[in-house]
Amino acid sequence: MAKKIPTRLYLSEDEIPRFWYNLRADMKAKPDPLLHPGTLKPATAQDLEAVFCKEPVKQELDDSTRLIPIPEALEEFYLSYRPAPLIRAYFLEKALGTPAEIYYKFEGTNTSGSHKLNSAAAQAYYAKEEGLTSVTTETGAGQWGTAMAMAAGYYGLGLTVYMVKVSSEQKPYRKALIETYGAKLIPSPSNTTESGRKILEKDPDTGGSLGCAISEAVEQAVKTDKCRYVLGSVMNHVVLHQSIIGQETKAALDKYGIKPDIIIGCAGGGSNLGGLIAPFMGEKLLGKSNANTRFIAVEPASCPSFTRGRYAYDFGDTARTTPLIRMMTLGNGFIPSANHAGGLRYHGMNPILSKLYKDGLIEARSAVQSEVFDAAVQFMKVEGILPAPESSHAIKAAIDEALECKRTKEKKVIVFGLTGTGYFDLTAYIAYNNKTMTDYIPTDEDLAKGFSSIPDIPQNKD
Amino acid sequence: MAKKIPTRLYLSEDEIPRFWYNLRADMKAKPDPLLHPGTLKPATAQDLEAVFCKEPVKQELDDSTRLIPIPEALEEFYLSYRPAPLIRAYFLEKALGTPAEIYYKFEGTNTSGSHKLNSAAAQAYYAKEEGLTSVTTETGAGQWGTAMAMAAGYYGLGLTVYMVKVSSEQKPYRKALIETYGAKLIPSPSNTTESGRKILEKDPDTGGSLGCAISEAVEQAVKTDKCRYVLGSVMNHVVLHQSIIGQETKAALDKYGIKPDIIIGCAGGGSNLGGLIAPFMGEKLLGKSNANTRFIAVEPASCPSFTRGRYAYDFGDTARTTPLIRMMTLGNGFIPSANHAGGLRYHGMNPILSKLYKDGLIEARSAVQSEVFDAAVQFMKVEGILPAPESSHAIKAAIDEALECKRTKEKKVIVFGLTGTGYFDLTAYIAYNNKTMTDYIPTDEDLAKGFSSIPDIPQNKD
Numbered sequence: 001m002a003k004k005i006p007t008r009l010y011l012s013e014d015e016i017p018r019f020w021y022n023l024r025a026d027m028k029a030k031p032d033p034l035l036h037p038g039t040l041k042p043a044t045a046q047d048l049e050a051v052f053c054k055e056p057v058k059q060e061l062d063d064s065t066r067l068i069p070i071p072e073a074l075e076e077f078y079l080s081y082r083p084a085p086l087i088r089a090y091f092l093e094k095a096l097g098t099p100a101e102i103y104y105k106f107e108g109t110n111t112s113g114s115h116k117l118n119s120a121a122a123q124a125y126y127a128k129e130e131g132l133t134s135v136t137t138e139t140g141a142g143q144w145g146t147a148m149a150m151a152a153g154y155y156g157l158g159l160t161v162y163m164v165k166v167s168s169e170q171k172p173y174r175k176a177l178i179e180t181y182g183a184k185l186i187p188s189p190s191n192t193t194e195s196g197r198k199i200l201e202k203d204p205d206t207g208g209s210l211g212c213a214i215s216e217a218v219e220q221a222v223k224t225d226k227c228r229y230v231l232g233s234v235m236n237h238v239v240l241h242q243s244i245i246g247q248e249t250k251a252a253l254d255k256y257g258i259k260p261d262i263i264i265g266c267a268g269g270g271s272n273l274g275g276l277i278a279p280f281m282g283e284k285l286l287g288k289s290n291a292n293t294r295f296i297a298v299e300p301a302s303c304p305s306f307t308r309g310r311y312a313y314d315f316g317d318t319a320r321t322t323p324l325i326r327m328m329t330l331g332n333g334f335i336p337s338a339n340h341a342g343g344l345r346y347h348g349m350n351p352i353l354s355k356l357y358k359d360g361l362i363e364a365r366s367a368v369q370s371e372v373f374d375a376a377v378q379f380m381k382v383e384g385i386l387p388a389p390e391s392s393h394a395i396k397a398a399i400d401e402a403l404e405c406k407r408t409k410e411k412k413v414i415v416f417g418l419t420g421t422g423y424f425d426l427t428a429y430i431a432y433n434n435k436t437m438t439d440y441i442p443t444d445e446d447l448a449k450g451f452s453s454i455p456d457i458p459q460n461k462d
Numbered sequence: 463m464a465k466k467i468p469t470r471l472y473l474s475e476d477e478i479p480r481f482w483y484n485l486r487a488d489m490k491a492k493p494d495p496l497l498h499p500g501t502l503k504p505a506t507a508q509d510l511e512a513v514f515c516k517e518p519v520k521q522e523l524d525d526s527t528r529l530i531p532i533p534e535a536l537e538e539f540y541l542s543y544r545p546a547p548l549i550r551a552y553f554l555e556k557a558l559g560t561p562a563e564i565y566y567k568f569e570g571t572n573t574s575g576s577h578k579l580n581s582a583a584a585q586a587y588y589a590k591e592e593g594l595t596s597v598t599t600e601t602g603a604g605q606w607g608t609a610m611a612m613a614a615g616y617y618g619l620g621l622t623v624y625m626v627k628v629s630s631e632q633k634p635y636r637k638a639l640i641e642t643y644g645a646k647l648i649p650s651p652s653n654t655t656e657s658g659r660k661i662l663e664k665d666p667d668t669g670g671s672l673g674c675a676i677s678e679a680v681e682q683a684v685k686t687d688k689c690r691y692v693l694g695s696v697m698n699h700v701v702l703h704q705s706i707i708g709q710e711t712k713a714a715l716d717k718y719g720i721k722p723d724i725i726i727g728c729a730g731g732g733s734n735l736g737g738l739i740a741p742f743m744g745e746k747l748l749g750k751s752n753a754n755t756r757f758i759a760v761e762p763a764s765c766p767s768f769t770r771g772r773y774a775y776d777f778g779d780t781a782r783t784t785p786l787i788r789m790m791t792l793g794n795g796f797i798p799s800a801n802h803a804g805g806l807r808y809h810g811m812n813p814i815l816s817k818l819y820k821d822g823l824i825e826a827r828s829a830v831q832s833e834v835f836d837a838a839v840q841f842m843k844v845e846g847i848l849p850a851p852e853s854s855h856a857i858k859a860a861i862d863e864a865l866e867c868k869r870t871k872e873k874k875v876i877v878f879g880l881t882g883t884g885y886f887d888l889t890a891y892i893a894y895n896n897k898t899m900t901d902y903i904p905t906d907e908d909l910a911k912g913f914s915s916i917p918d919i920p921q922n923k924d
Contacts, residue, residue, distance in 0.1 A: 006475040007541040013468040079469040080553060080846050091542060109571050111848045111883070153843050173635070173888040177848065180839065180891050377642065381615050384542050386573045386639065421573070423885040426635040429642050 009086040009103075009252040016083050017247035018070055020240050023278040023352060024063035026285050029359055031063075031236070031351035032326035035313060040457060043323045051218055051322075053135075053228045055126040059237035068240065074125045077154060078244070081110035081117065086252040087418075091382040093402070100405035101258075102398055104418040105249045105276065106385065111177075114388065114420030115272050116147035116232050119241035123230040124151035134158030135230045136221040138188065138213030140167055141343035142174030143388070143420060144232030149181035158227075162188040162216045166207030166338065174424050188213040195219050195319040209335045210346055211318030218321055233269025234316060234325070234350050242275025249415065250279045260293055262401055264416035266393035267297040267306060267364070268343050270350030276417040281361065295362040296401075297353070298393040300372070302440045303336040305329060305349045306357055306364035308447060312460045314348055324455065327354040333453030337440040341369055341428035342389030347450065367396050368439035373432040375399050376422070388420040389428055471548040471565075471714040478545050479709035480532055482702050485740040485814060486525035488747050491821055493525075493698070493813035494788035497775060502919060505785045513680055513784075515597075515690045517588040521699035530702065536587045539616060540706070543572035543579065548714040549880075553844040555864070562867035563720075564860055566880040567711045567738065568847065573639075576850065576882030577734050578609035578694050581703035585692040586613035596620030597692045598683040600650065600675030602629055603805035604636030605850070605882055606694030611643035620689075624650040624678045628669030628800065636886050650675040657681055657781040671797045672808055673780030680783055695731025696778060696787070696812050704737025707879065712741045715877070722755055724863055726878040728855035729759040729768060729826070730805050732812030738879040743823065757824040758863075759815070760855040762834070764902045765798040767791055767811045768819055768826035770909060774922045776810055786917065789816040795915030799902040803831055803890035804851030809912065829858050830901035835894040837861050838884070850882040851890055 024030055033042040048057040059068065070078070089102040107115035127135050135157060139145025145161040152159035161178055165187040168175050178185050188208045189196035195215040199206060206212075214231070221229035232238060253260065263280055265273030283289040297306055305328045314329040316322035329348040336345045349357075356362045369389070376392035378399065379385070387395060394416040405412050422429065431437040442450075454460065486492055495504040510519040521530065532540070551564035569577035589597050597619060601607025607623040614621035623640055627649040630637050640647050650670045651658035657677040661668060668674075676693070683691035694700060715722065725742055727735030745751040759768055767790045776791040778784035791810040798807045811819075818824045831851070838854035840861065841847070849857060856878040867874050884891065893899040904912075916922065 008475070010472045010474075012472075013470075111842070111846055111885075113885075150846060154846070172892070173885075176888040176892045176895065179895055180848070180888075181843065380573070381643065384573055384612060384616070386642070423573075423575075423635075426638040426642075430634070430638045433638065433641055 005088050005256055007088050007090055009088070009256070011083040011248060011251055013079060015251055017244060017251060018075065019067040020070060021243040021247055021279050021282060022062065022065055022068055022240055023282055024236065025066040026282045029355065031355040035324040035459070037315070037320070037324050040459065047323065051221060051229050053123065053126045053132065053230070054130050056123060056237040059240050060235055071125060074122060077121050077125070083248055084109060086249055089383055092379060095382045096399065096402050096406065098402040098406040099409060099411045100402040101411065101413045102402055103415045105245055105415070106418045107245060108385070108388070108418065108421035112143065112147035112150050113423060114143040114147065115242060115245055115275070116144045117150060118244050119232060119238045119271065120144070120147035120151040122241040124148070124155045124157055127228060127230065128155040128157050131226065132157065132228055133226045134160065134224065135228055136160045136162070136217040137230045137232070138162040138210065138217045140164045140210045140213070140345060142167060142171050142424060143343060145178050146174060147232065148230060149178040149183040152183060153181040159183040160220060161185050162190070162213040164188060164208040164210060164213050170427055171424055188216050190216060192216070193219045207338065209318060211332055214317040215319030215321060218317065233271040234346065234348060236350065236352055238271045239274035239278070239350050239352055242271045243278040245272065245275040245417065246278040246280065249276065258413055259290065260415040261412040262294045262296060262414045264296045264298060264394045264397045264401070264414065266344060266390050266417065266419060267299045267349065267353070268390065269346045269348070270353040272417050272419045273297055274350050274353050281356065296397055297357070297362055297364040298397045299364065299366050300340060300344050300393065301366040301368045302340045302442065303330070303345050304366045305347060307366045309349070310451060310454065311354060311358050312454050313457060314454050316348065325351055327351050328357060329454060330447065331450035331453040334450030339438050339440055341431070342425055344390050344393065365397065367393055368441065370437055370439050372396050373437065385418065386422045387418060388422045389425050391417070391419040394418065467550050467718055469550050469552055471550070471718070473545040473710060473713055475541060477713055479706060479713060480537065481529040482532060483705040483709055483741050483744060484524065484527055484530055484702055485744055486698065487528040488744045491817065493817040497786040497921070499777070499782070499786050502921065509785065513684060513691050515585065515588045515594065515692070516592050518585060518699040521702050522697055533587060536584060539583050539587070545710055546571060548711055551845060554841060557844045558861065558864050558868065560864040560868040561871060561873045562864040563873065563875045564864055565877045567707055567877070568880045569707060570847070570850070570880065570883035574605065574609040574612050575885060576605040576609065577704060577707055577737070578606045579612060580706050581694060581700045581733065582606070582609035582613040584703040586610070586617045586619055589690060589692065590617040590619050593688065594619070594690055595688045596622070596686065597690055598622045598624070598679040599692045599694070600624040600672065600679045602626045602672045602675070602807055604629060604633050604886060605805060607640050608636060609694065610692065611640040611645040614645060615643040621645040622682060623647045624652070624675040626650055626670040626672060626675050632889055633886055650678050652678060654678070655681045669800065671780060673794055676779040677781030677783060680779065695733040696808065696810060698812065698814055700733045701736035701812050701814055704733045705740040707734065707737040708740040708742065711738065711877065720875055721752065722877040723874040724756045724758060724876045726758045726760060726856045726859045726863070726876065728806060728852050728879065728881060729761045729811065729815070730852065731808045731810070732815040734879050734881045735759050736812050736815050743818065758859055759819070759824055759826040760859045761826065761828050762802060762806050762855065763828040763830045764802045764904065765792070765807050766828045767809060769828045771811070772913060772916065773816060773820050774916050775919060776916050778810065787813055789813050790819060791916060792909065793912035793915040796912030801900050801902055803893070804887055806852050806855065827859065829855055830903065832899055832901050834858050835899065847880070848884045849880060850884045851887050853879070853881040856880065
């Protein structure tokens with residue numbers, strides 16, 4: 001008899017991976033390098049260290065080391081909330097009447113409520129090790145800001161969080177949580193920075209945007225002594241830290257001899273998706289295993305960087321101060337509609353994932369938020385967990401795939417990332433319950449406006 | 463070398479206890495029976511079944527069966543969120559510099575955010591099994607209402623929750639969560655019941671109370687076809703269901719050969735405390751083990767039923783409709799000050815715990831809320847988890863005991879119940895951060911007023 005698969009697959013502490021897996025090492029076609037926006041030459045460690053911490057910069061630029069050891073002191077922090085459970089969705093399978101096996105990696109058991117803590121802890125650790133006294137960052141929906149507040153609090157590091165103004169007003173509990181962990185929170189745009197003041201002059205009533213909050217946080221970091229900027233997605237070193245998700249998922253599946261047919265992740269900047277699929281994609285690229293595994297990215301129809309974006313060099317922020325990143329992008333000037341609930345509202349996408357998508361190795365699809373919340377509520381009623389709006393994009397696709405298996409009578413193994421909980425997103429659920437939630441799909445004109453902000457450089461002519 | 467103790471002790475699924483442990487079976491001096499308020503004779507199953515579900519009534523009256531099997535279909539639901547982790551507080555120990563070993567049983571990993579789900583699931587299961595179509599209940603801080611909404615939603619059972627009005631206004635997210643799981647929420651007092659209307663006539667602007675919400679829920683259950691009332695604490699069958707907490711804790715400690723010197727639980731109606739200590743107290747009573755283990759109840763100074771209450775027969779609700787319960791009580795007319803944050807605001811205490819306290823087998827102490835929140839914030843900054851205000855009472859005592867060990871250089875083992883998370887209690891944390899939180903200790907006159915509501919019956923003359 002096959003070993004009975006428990007509802008919750010927990011690794012024991014000695015089974016937790018001690019290494020991050022750097023997928024780029026196994027990619028023959030590597031993502032393109034970051035470019036210095038002035039010289040248009042590949043950015044050097046020195047360029048990047050003006051903004052970012054040293055070790056993360058090293059990791060950002062390293063596309064050849066396969067396994068990077070997780071520092072022991074960081075591993076200790078990870079043990080305060082990891083291993084995260086891999087859960088067999090027996091209840092959902094039954095409710096759907098599907099022959100498919102569904103598993104989800106649940107990253108929401110820590111107080112910050114999402115996977116973001118995996119990289120927040122790493123970046124806070126390295127900042128402390130480097131002798132910095134503080135870091136700055138931005139947050140939109142609030143998951144990353146909370147995670148950084150927890151991590152900075154733990155390592156005794158000062159933290160200033162620029163929170164998109166409309167979000168800080170709609171989410172007083174997120175704000176309170178960030179402040180309770182000891183961080184300083186500034187609604188963005190603010191008059192504490194040049195870029196904030198510029199935007200406020202133009203539009204004093206703006207609710208702010210992620211791109212603008214990034215500009216403020218970077219500016220503040222650069223002008224402050226012993227301070228650097230940290231961010232929670234998009235960059236390759238963040239995806240590297242998040243590979244702990246995929247490493248744990250693979251270890252748990254391997255323990256029971258389970259091979260995934262479909263792996264699904266929601267995609268905003270790509271940190272969860274990139275981390276979740278990394279070791280599986282690695283084996284596929286090496287021809288070792290998972291030859292037929294499909295990888296599916298799910299993004300909001302209101303911010304469709306994979307499905308309707310362009311593969312181009314673009315800035316990471318609105319003020320156009322970051323290095324140029326070659327990625328799937330809607331243009332740094334693109335701002336998703338205000339009715340969009342939750343995160344996944346970044347204009348670009350991690351370069352590794354962008355490259356894999358471009359090369360046909362991952363699929364992508366989009367979903368409008370009302371159908372995403374339909375899936376979320378269907379899920380929570382049987383599986384119990386109230387999912388974050390972000391994570392619910394993956395739920396939506398997992399349900400669709402499971403129903404397709406029902407139609408075709410195939411017993412596929414579907415794995416998806418449940419990146420976090422929606423405890424601080426109940427305003428969106430209230431709108432859903434009251435049927436006041438609306439959907440928005442950008443028009444081609446909206447997109448054209450965003451694309452016009454992509455820099456007109458030779459590299460973008462190819 | 464001793465086996466290294468992991469940070470998180472998870473039982474595997476086949477190590478999860480399959481039985482609830484009924485402590486009364488091992489008590490030589492049993493708690494006194496419930497009395498019918500009219501005849502003052504012990505309440506019969508028939509009396510109780512007018513209000514409660516059949517199987518819980520059987521459990522309520524059963525003081526001789528030691529182990530009661532958890533029904534298989536319920537065990538399946540438990541597996542959706544259990545086992546709950548027993549966590550070694552390495553970070554807190556280090557921060558305190560104590561030689562003590564501190565462990566906490568963390569019941570907050572499910573979406574309802576607390577241990578309440580253990581009994582909610584059992585009661586929803588039995589109601590469904592009995593052929594009922596709906597149940598009613600009340601909720602104060604909201605943990606129990608959310609747990610019942612999850613459980614009722616899962617078992618396809620209708621649910622009406624009477625939520626203390628002031629709480630439903632202060633906690634829109636709790637309300638939204640309860641409604642998203644499909645339950646009907648009515649702020650109490652309401653005009654849907656006789657008892658609600660009576661109170662509104664007297665005081666139209668009242669914020670409500672738990673005792674009043676109970677009266678409304680009971681009245682609604684009695685007058686509705688195929689409907690019964692369920693409640694989340696105080697009763698012996700609830701403590702029975704919560705023994706899963708103690709059973710799991712004991713199994714995890716036994717696995718590593720750890721014997722607790724001190725077990726600490728917060729106490730409102732007593733469901734967590736009773737469930738946590740049950741198997742340890744049982745061994746102590748039988749002289750098997752734990753001969754010197756101390757059991758400590760921690761309650762709010764603003765609602766001190768153990769430390770300043772009377773051991774008497776009293777009603778469970780304000781409208782004086784329930785059976786009479788012999789317990790530590792402040793009087794059914796006692797209402798804690800409005801500035802009290804979170805739960806633990808019930809006037810009485812579970813009869814088993816009341817009896818054990820009366821017989822000197824458990825200790826009790828109280829704490830004012832500012833010192834409770836001091837402990838909560840100290841805890842969250844090192845252990846990561848944002849605790850519920852309720853649970854933080856236990857944290858406060860655990861820290862005090864650990865510091866006492868530091869003074870005496872004793873390496874004691876301290877175990878406490880971390881009953882839940884404070885994600886929906888951030889309004890209280892905001893007050894704490896802003897230093898607008900105030901403490902309240904009832905005066906002797908306040909208490910005398912409460913005591914005057916204790917019924918003047920012969921049994922209370924002893």
